[in-house]
Amino acid sequence: MTPDTIEALLKEYETPDHVVRHCNRVAQVAVNIAKAINAARFKDTDADAIPTDVEVTGIADDFEVTDNAGTTLLDVDLIYKAARLHDIVRTRENHAAEGAKIIEPYDRQVTEIIRAHMSHDLSADLKQITPTDIVSLADRMVKEDKYIGFEERMEDILHRFKRDAHALEVIKSRIDQTRFLIEQIEQLTGKHIDSIALGGTVGLDDILMKVERPGRYIGGEMNSIIKDPSDVDVRFCFAFPDLYEVGMSFTGLQIIYGMMNADNRIYCERAFAPQIDMEQIMREKGIPLFTLETHTDVREMDIIGFTLQFELSYTNILLMLELAHIPFLTKDRDLDLPLDDVKSTPIIVAGGPNAYNPETIADMIDVYMIGDGEELNEYFCHRYADAKKFGKTKREFLLEIALDTQMDGMYVPSLYEPQYEKKTIAVRTPVITDGSDIVDISYIDTEVEEFIGFKKLDERIPDRVKAHRIHDLDQAFFPEAPIVPFIDTIHDRAICEIMRGCPRGCRFCQAGYMYRPVRKRSPERINEIIDAQLANTGYDEVSLLSLSTGDYPGIQSLILNLMDKLEGLDVSLSLPSMRLDTFDEEALKRISEYRKSGLTFAPEAGSQRLRDVIFKNITEEVILKTIERTIDLGWNKVKCYFMIGLPGETYADLDAIVTLARTIMKRARQLQEKGKRTFNLTVSVSNFVPKPNTPFQWCAGNSEEELIKKNYYLKDAFKSVKGVNFQFHDTRTSYAEMMLAKGDRRALKAIINAYEHGAKFDSWREHFKYDTWVNAWADEGLGYSKDIYVNPDGVLPWSIIDTGVDPSLLRKQYDLAMELAETTEITETTDDARFEHSEDMTTDMGNAQTTGFCAEGGE
């Protein structure tokens, strides 16, 4: 009997999905127990433990075990097969006998186990344990598709038969047998039965050899946390909707993981999207999405928390939910079951930058965690634990959360019903005459169905949800013993966040507007964290994390002191997001000795006019001076980032990118003549995508055609610039990102449609399916385009979130930008009004230089 036969039989007899899942779970538990017993016995057979006079016997004809040398080994494969099929016809009367009849022609041993599983008396002696014992035992610990342990399951059964005295007597005697056997198993293996049973998802050991990079799925990395799940009130799964190596490079994961696990009421585990090869095998074998820590089905978690780092990961959330057998939409997730009911699905929460426009996928998220995740997630878990203890239903709990006044940042979308209205609006459309720099703005009347506001389903819930803010980074949790992955990940080093928020105010930048006010961590605390991380990880590289490291007050002394310390430890320091103009010569020299591989600058736009539009306040002279200085100091690789498709952009602005690159190369060559080595300039161009909660939220991004034309215009122009490597970003993914970034609740239909037609891992160019997305929007008849929500007087769906930035400020910044955008004349940059809104940020950042720009240490 092969695995295919099992699948075919389950299909043929139309075993309902929930029964199949029950069988899968019993199979997992049974295999885990059998393997643990075998492993313990296998060890016994090691070297000296094997009696020299062991009789080498032929195979026993009968599968029943005879008590022989005391080294019986259980047939794991048989146990697996029998467990997978034991309830094949559970819906029929006498299902054990009926099931046995069906299996008889295929496998006699499996048949006997199925026949016996309802009425089996367990062996009294572990030495005589049989496969039937194991399957029956596992069946007595699993209810539906959840492992609940023997005692709880028995309580449940006793309750069910409480009126039947005879049945009770039989059950009670079986309970004693079972307890006795469990005790023996625990003695033999030295492990608690729960930890044996939960030891792993079925067949994971069998499939790990078949997948690429199995290290992604094994867990158990240095500093990962092992807790006994029965010791905690809440099991939380941090779910990252991308591959392990992407998720493990994300500092937010380490913060939440460490913080939650420091709380002894919570066990936080991790789950990632499986690579496509693994996903296929999981589907074939019926293996659900599992946590890395205990290899538990994520459905057994109380709460699953997704982090929303980029829009193109939304389909992966669907993938993960599907693999976990969890319905996509909140409304389909049994809202009226008590939280402690075994059939209750986990609460699905989400946080991270994209939660600032929660509407796009609002229908599948039970609760959003908006803002800084510290304190917030832990608080939510405590509230959950209390609600569960009092037997509240999910619906009751969600309302309780929406009404909570103790903690900011918890948004329950199902309690807000969006209202739409058909209207005709004038869409601001820039008209660009080919190849020239003339811009015309026209207003085209377009009929759209626009969001006009929410209807609250309970009048007591707040009109807007305020993002949660922590005020003191020194008091906030930061991991001192981060998980160190076995496999190579994208960022494999010690990381300390030194500052949250950015004192600049680039109008396109979502991070700059989201993480306000700017908060810094003290140098003392930074040093403490780095010392602890190095001691706990063995890393040989440290990186300082912030949106704009150069704006950290006292950055020079922080870095120099760190360098002094780290040099002695053979640890290198990498400095992303650096501005060189805050350093004096001596410091620069030291930094350059440290790192010569490459530097990255982000002028963002080629012309001064456009840099003014986006509020990227830096002059060409400063750009050139800075680059000169880096060349002087020995850097010979520079990468410059630009964006195209910015509001008010003309081809003259594109030409300015080329001119700037040409000038940089010219200066570089002059310096080269003084004996410098070769110089490489990479110009990387990305497509501007308007983001919610920025002054550019009302902008419509360029159409695909415009973007393609501009990218190729630049590509052609750069052909004549020697020594420059020109790169541009895939237009099609940018377009999909635009549609999702400003999505309202209707967007999810298209996302599900795209997913059902094969879209996943959309941010991976090799997986992105453009046509699928185009069709998805069309199929759902959303009459929806990237040009929605362009009316600055309209209501925005994401205004449900109060980010802490006054909407009138965004409007003012938008108006200023539009005024500049419509002027094609290049004006002198002045310093006034640069930081007119700096009161929104902390005043200790007031000394930030206004001539700097984001420049990041290269890879």
Place this chain on the structure above:
Amino acid sequence: MKYILKFSKHDRTAYISHLDLQRLFIRILRMVGARPTYSNGFNPHPRLSFALPLPLGFESDGEYLEFEVDEHLDTVVVLDRINTRLPHGMRALVLREKSEAYSKPLASYIYSSEYSILAPAWANVAADVDEFAKRDSIIIEKTSRKTGKTREINIAEMMISMDVIFAYNSQMLLHLRVRTQNNDSINPNAVMSKFYQEFGHTWNPISAHIIRKQIFIEDGTNVDEI
């Protein structure tokens, strides 16, 4: 100063690849105050190597890591500290100074390995194993990963011994000793696959449990004793 660390690698840690294991040990040694000496040159790397790479997915009762440090180590203390840092499933067993009699890297002395294999069996399997182990010529085809070319090799020359320890209840426990030199080694799966095929069965590595038990040098001495 050169040291040898003997360690075991069980359970899920079988899926930590060779390169990842190397990186793990570098980090652990740094953490426990046994930072390996770095090579000189443009791209310095820590002086640390394994006696014999363990194929991905295999468990082992005894692997050997050899490394060089600048200062003398308190082996008892360092061994303890290594154990507090190793993942569940791995244990550091012995840490000792490398004998000066063996000046070359350990890898160059390795000759053979013994595997303990728990696998499905059939009636009279012991006799079949005996017969198989006595053959002079057992030819299998091996495809080179690099060139894609297939050549015939005689695995009888690579096999040193194959014994059934017990066969019981449709399972058997085998001890298989094969040559595992740097350029001349055979994977026990290849031997088992051929054995099963010869006797009308199909080898499925997934239904077996293979553990590397011991590693030997050419004269049959266990690495522990050198």
